[in-house]
Amino acid sequence: MNLVRFASSALLASLFGAVCAPSPAAAQTLVWQDEFNGPAIDRNRWTYDVGDGCQIGLCGWGNSELQYYTSRPENARIENGRLVIEARREAFGSRGFTSARLKTEGRLHFKYGTLEARIKVPDLRNGLWPAYWMLGTVGNWPARGEIDLMEMGSAAAIGAGLTNRRVGAAVHWDYRGSQADYGRDYDSASDLAGGFHVYRMTWDPQFIRVSVDGRQFFEFAISDIEGASLHEFHQQHFLLLNLAVGGSYTGILSNAGISAPLPGRMEIDYIRLYQNPGSELYTGAEAPAGKFGVYTERGDMNARLNYGRDAELYLWNNLTPIAAPAYEGSQSMAFRANAGAWYGLGVYTGYRNLSRFGNGRLKFHMRTTATNSFKIGLNSSFGDSWIVFAPGGQQYGLVRDGRWHEVSIPFSAFHDLDLRALKQMFMLAADPPGSNVDVFVDNVYYQDY
Structure with missing residues (x-):
């Protein structure tokens, strides 16, 4: 992704840390998890985005995506202790593909902590776009903030012949009225598709860091809240998981351009959230009846x-x-x-x-x-x-x-x-x-x- 223009190189240096091996995490407490061991998706933990985005004025979900998201078991289900999100080539609604997007909005919001997920993506070549990410709970995008912990299938990866080996992480926010973006990629020596890998984010008042299988490849400094307009990354976020088909990230904008084997399955073995005392956690307590x-x-x-x-x-x-x-x-x-x-x-x-x-x-x-x-x-x-x-x-x-x-x-x-x-x-x-x-x-x- 292209970096937004800032006033000075000094500001850039203060925001973006060096890529390095992650430091050992301080002792934290497991405060939320989903091991996906139940018979069905837990609706007290997850809800769905449904449709093609047009119903909320964002046709293609704002990214020219080609799928129609559903809440059907054909597209999202629990299978053998794993959450399965399946993209299918089928006419549904206004689209030629279906898939699913799950989120914890209204069920789990948090600020700061360590978030870990064990995920397997399908063969992405070419046109599938799996994502494990977060959105802020306050404001309108980009001023609500976005943290992308894992994205694959980018147009740049396709062009470099690294579709199944390149994983990206990014942040998006509002800088003085304009969209700001910062991202980094990691190119694995072997395919990341077809096997499980651990994607971890550590988020504290100073940094957002992301690693895959213990190797940190993304670091973003967030302590200069006022100077860099980083308020979004000091408020609660919720989680999202989805498997998109096509779209601007992949550079494939037509049904005919999708060559990835379908159905394609994104599988999540577990997600676990650890927090320190003082971190914020919202799990949606019910209001009194009557x-x-x-x-x-x-x-x-x-x-x-x-x-x-x-x-x-x-x-x-x-x-x-x-x-x-x-x-x-x-x-x-x-x-x-x-x-x-x-x-x-x-x-x-x-x-x-x-x-x-x-x-x-x-x-x-x-x-x-x-x-x-x-x-x-x-x-x-x-x-x-x-x-x-x-x-x-x-x-x-x-x-x-x-x-x-x-x-x-x-x-x-x-x-x-x-x-x-x-x-x-x-x-x-x-x-x-x-x-x-x-x-x-x-x-x-x-x-x-």
């Missing part, structure tokens, strides 16, 4: 968001607060949207595990006389999921007569929703209205029945 208050002052909630501490109400566009009596308590969402511009808002919470509410409902009170279409949404590890309120369509209890009405939406009505990893627990948005619109929302909560 009623969870999102925006309400009622006293019968089992738990609730605390604005200014663990939640914020963001006005995205074209909403002006107006004075109006609340449905309950002293505060409500009371806004005016002007004609000719879209409007929207969202309640941001970070990650919340509301998986106990899967058979329940999103409830809120709303009053309006507006007849335009709008939508109510939630954001989780799968992206945005919306329910459209169109004139003449399903209103879930809303009557547009200017009086308060309870709206009750079953969570089953939302598509692609991961209640274990909610990041925005209430969103409202609409296309530009033809005339000014007043919208009032109050008493927003989740109910588990």
Whole structure:
């Protein structure tokens, strides 16, 4: 990968360490692991990205990839004590290949530690792209940060005749508003495909280091947080595992260009995370059942968001607060949207595990006389999921007569929703209205029945 342009060579020298043999790790504690010994993939540890990326505005997952990711056992399963991710040549959805991408988002996030995985990749020649990597939990890419612990099948490796022997590691981040990248490759004397190898990352406040079979080939200094804009690498990340087909990394952008033997299997024997005292670990504790208050002052909630501490109400566009009596308590969402511009808002919470509410409902009170279409949404590890309120369509209890009405939406009505990893627990948005619109929302909560 090309290194981003920085202001001085001195800064570069401070960021990128020399390649050397790894130093012995300090005593650490095993805090998380998956040995893949169960009968099926543990959904308390892993979830999936599904589709071709177009559903979240990233067709080809932002990399011109050719596969459609599924959660089917044909593409991801436990077999003989190993996680198998299998890429197949088959028409599915909009694509000519299928595969799988698993992630621990909303299940495991961590900052600092030693992460070790024993992985076997298939014959990659040419067009398969296995990856074992991490994404930050805060912000939008590249400002969320990315750490690639193992990637193979690059266009450069193909060109050098090293497709099955070259492994790469890299980091990506935001440097003063621009994407920054740094990567290093290791060329093995023998094929890495077809056999198991141990890929290890050590991450502390000073360095990110990566090794394969005990040989360190990547080192990146992260202690100059302000000077090099490295905040991303001092926040929690989650893990991802996938086997992509084609894409910009491989340089192969057409189905006909894929010559790798298929089906191709990426196998993971284990993943283990070790941490020191003081390192951060998130494993997604469940919220209490019953009623969870999102925006309400009622006293019968089992738990609730605390604005200014663990939640914020963001006005995205074209909403002006107006004075109006609340449905309950002293505060409500009371806004005016002007004609000719879209409007929207969202309640941001970070990650919340509301998986106990899967058979329940999103409830809120709303009053309006507006007849335009709008939508109510939630954001989780799968992206945005919306329910459209169109004139003449399903209103879930809303009557547009200017009086308060309870709206009750079953969570089953939302598509692609991961209640274990909610990041925005209430969103409202609409296309530009033809005339000014007043919208009032109050008493927003989740109910588990």
